[in-house]
Amino acid sequence: MHIDYRLERPLALHACFDVEGFTVLLGQSGEGKTLLLRAIAGLLPAQGEPFGGLPPQDRAVGYLPQGYALFPHLRAWENVAFSLPRNAQRRQQAQDLLARVHLTKEADRYPGMLSGGQQQRVALARALARRPQLLLLDEPTSALDASTRDEVMAELIAEVHASGLPALAVSHDPHMAALADRVVVMSGHSIAQQGTPDRVLENPANAAVARLLGHRNVFQGKIIGHLDEAVTLLQWSAVEPLTLRLPYHPRLAPGQDVEWMLAPGALRMSGGKPSADTNLIQAQVELRLNLGELGQLALRCRAGRLWWTASAQALRLPHCALGSELEVELPGEAITCWPAPGAA
Amino acid sequence: MDASLRMSSEATPGRLDEIRLSRVPVYIGALTVLVIAGPFIGLVFATAWSHFGFAAGDGHAIGVSLGYSLIALLLIVALGTPLAWWLARHSFPGKWLVEAFILLALLTPPLALGILLAALYGPYGAVGSVVKHTGIHLTNSPVAFVLAQFYSALPYYVLTARAAFEGVPRDLEQIALTLGQSPWQTFLRVSLPLSRLGLAAGIALAWVRALGEFGVVLIVAYYPQGIPVKLWVNLQDIGLQAVYPLLWVFFLVAMPLPLLLGLASRRQRLL
Numbered sequence: 001m002h003i004d005y006r007l008e009r010p011l012a013l014h015a016c017f018d019v020e021g022f023t024v025l026l027g028q029s030g031e032g033k034t035l036l037l038r039a040i041a042g043l044l045p046a047q048g049e050p051f052g053g054l055p056p057q058d059r060a061v062g063y064l065p066q067g068y069a070l071f072p073h074l075r076a077w078e079n080v081a082f083s084l085p086r087n088a089q090r091r092q093q094a095q096d097l098l099a100r101v102h103l104t105k106e107a108d109r110y111p112g113m114l115s116g117g118q119q120q121r122v123a124l125a126r127a128l129a130r131r132p133q134l135l136l137l138d139e140p141t142s143a144l145d146a147s148t149r150d151e152v153m154a155e156l157i158a159e160v161h162a163s164g165l166p167a168l169a170v171s172h173d174p175h176m177a178a179l180a181d182r183v184v185v186m187s188g189h190s191i192a193q194q195g196t197p198d199r200v201l202e203n204p205a206n207a208a209v210a211r212l213l214g215h216r217n218v219f220q221g222k223i224i225g226h227l228d229e230a231v232t233l234l235q236w237s238a239v240e241p242l243t244l245r246l247p248y249h250p251r252l253a254p255g256q257d258v259e260w261m262l263a264p265g266a267l268r269m270s271g272g273k274p275s276a277d278t279n280l281i282q283a284q285v286e287l288r289l290n291l292g293e294l295g296q297l298a299l300r301c302r303a304g305r306l307w308w309t310a311s312a313q314a315l316r317l318p319h320c321a322l323g324s325e326l327e328v329e330l331p332g333e334a335i336t337c338w339p340a341p342g343a344a
Numbered sequence: 345m346d347a348s349l350r351m352s353s354e355a356t357p358g359r360l361d362e363i364r365l366s367r368v369p370v371y372i373g374a375l376t377v378l379v380i381a382g383p384f385i386g387l388v389f390a391t392a393w394s395h396f397g398f399a400a401g402d403g404h405a406i407g408v409s410l411g412y413s414l415i416a417l418l419l420i421v422a423l424g425t426p427l428a429w430w431l432a433r434h435s436f437p438g439k440w441l442v443e444a445f446i447l448l449a450l451l452t453p454p455l456a457l458g459i460l461l462a463a464l465y466g467p468y469g470a471v472g473s474v475v476k477h478t479g480i481h482l483t484n485s486p487v488a489f490v491l492a493q494f495y496s497a498l499p500y501y502v503l504t505a506r507a508a509f510e511g512v513p514r515d516l517e518q519i520a521l522t523l524g525q526s527p528w529q530t531f532l533r534v535s536l537p538l539s540r541l542g543l544a545a546g547i548a549l550a551w552v553r554a555l556g557e558f559g560v561v562l563i564v565a566y567y568p569q570g571i572p573v574k575l576w577v578n579l580q581d582i583g584l585q586a587v588y589p590l591l592w593v594f595f596l597v598a599m600p601l602p603l604l605l606g607l608a609s610r611r612q613r614l615l
Contacts, residue, residue, distance in 0.1 A: 041522050
């Protein structure tokens with residue numbers, strides 16, 4: 001489904017993108033993500049398609065706001081049945097929808113007696129009862145415990161896929177991007193990039209997008225110059241005298257301020273001999289993150305901090321102990337450069 | 345584990361001592377309640393239970409009060425609810441003026457309000473002199489009686505109902521819209537049930553105000569005599585002993601509903 005919405009107030013915003021399957025719209029707080037959802041639901045004056053100009057009650061959307069907004073005076077099944085016509089099958093239809101989200105036993109409970117994940121599923125069943133053409137989810141993970149978040153999201157996404165409805169979830173959580181069928185990144189009140197998670201994660205359109213996607217090795221720098229149209233020299237601002245060598249970027253002019261990113265997983269332990277476009281850097285282990293199979297090391301190099309993702313095994317080696325000095329390789333071909341925003 | 349449990353339970357009294365609340369407000373509070381309750385307890389002893397009997401016309405006064413208060417209450421709810429909703433959910437230029445008029449009606453002493461009504465609806469008043477030609481008199485008539493009660497009780501209902509509507513989360517109303525409900529259905533199915541306790545409290549408050557209104561009624565509707573005016577007449581004509589039976593009736597008909605709803609809204613549930 002193609003979305004094209006334009007808002008003037010309370011902030012100017014233009015969003016034009018496609019929703020396929022479970023689509024996640026990533027953006028920082030203040031980008032107007034919630035406003036966009038409310039505009040699509042018809043709760044905010046805006047121009048756009050689909051549903052342009054219709055009052056909210058005539059728009060076939062299922063809107064799940066933050067906190068889900070279940071009716072506190074109605075039982076779970078009555079919440080689900082809210083949009084169903086009053087007839088003999090009403091209760092049964094609500095029960096069927098609750099069964100779809102695995103909440104048959106909770107039908108007679110009031111929302112206050114349900115957990116965050118259960119409330120979300122009741123809200124989803126309630127939205128589905130309205131037979132929407134599009135689901136809108138505002139920060140679906142915000143009211144969930146960290147421990148059950150992945151479980152609940154897996155359930156939710158499975159249900160969205162089963163329903164065959166396009167769903168648009170807005171979030172500032174990079175974690176959500178990995179779960180999506182499609183990622184749309186909003187930056188500066190417009191759409192900066194969209195595509196499959198793989199493609200967007202691999203090739204962020206700019207440093208702001210890269211940071212939103214959760215990339216950590218994003219830094220500022222300056223182009224020093226080019227060598228023989230083969231190598232471009234980049235100075236890492238935080239580590240002043242250090243010059244990095246990367247493959248030739250003819251479009252970057254000497255003296256230009258840039259933002260650059262090292263692809264995740266590209267950092268290597270130094271093998272000894274430097275090659276033409278490999279950069280060796282001295283660093284100190286500042287922090288170790290144990291994440292099970294994989295771990296991360298924060299490496300301090302003067303004012304800069306590099307994040308290195310490695311297997312738990314590798315992290316157990318003695319030279320990865322906290323405070324130890326080591327030498328790492330930054331492969332030049334794994335460095336992406338973008339002109340710094342605001343640079344002439 | 346046992347040891348740690350015991351330790352914490354031993355530590356508790358010491359901590360409670362530190363945060364023990366001062367007893368002074370409790371003593372003063374108890375004394376204040378006694379002062380408030382005094383007259384009501386006094387009524388039980390003052391009533392001559394062995395000769396409990398009504399004065400002539402008391403029955404009629406009860407009928408007048410109950411019947412016309414009910415009509416006034418219906419009018420108040422019918423006209424006050426949209427006004428309360430308007431104030432709770434809309435912002436518009438000059439809203440402060442609307443609020444000021446409601447507060448003015450609330451704050452004006454009953455006697456002064458009665459004089460204002462007499463000036464407007466009396467036989468020589470701007471409205472009264474016109475309506476007189478249709479044969480309807482807006483003073484000393486059932487219409488005047490209802491009018492007086494309406495004026496004195498409406499502001500209480502509007503302010504309470506407005507607060508009740510403002511307490512309904514807006515996102516719930518908006519969700520109801522996205523679920524295909526019209527604004528009217530949303531009002532009936534979401535706003536009304538969620539504000540019911542506050543609205544009930546407003547109705548109860550308006551009921552007591554209307555039923556007990558004396559000052560305004562005295563000026564614009566001395567007749568037909570309701571309970572308050574009849575109490576005053578009995579007091580003047582017969583004496584203190586003659587008012588107690590009617591006073592008991594007043595308490596019995598006026599108070600149970602507001603007392604119940606007042607207690608319920610403090611606890612956010614009925615019963």
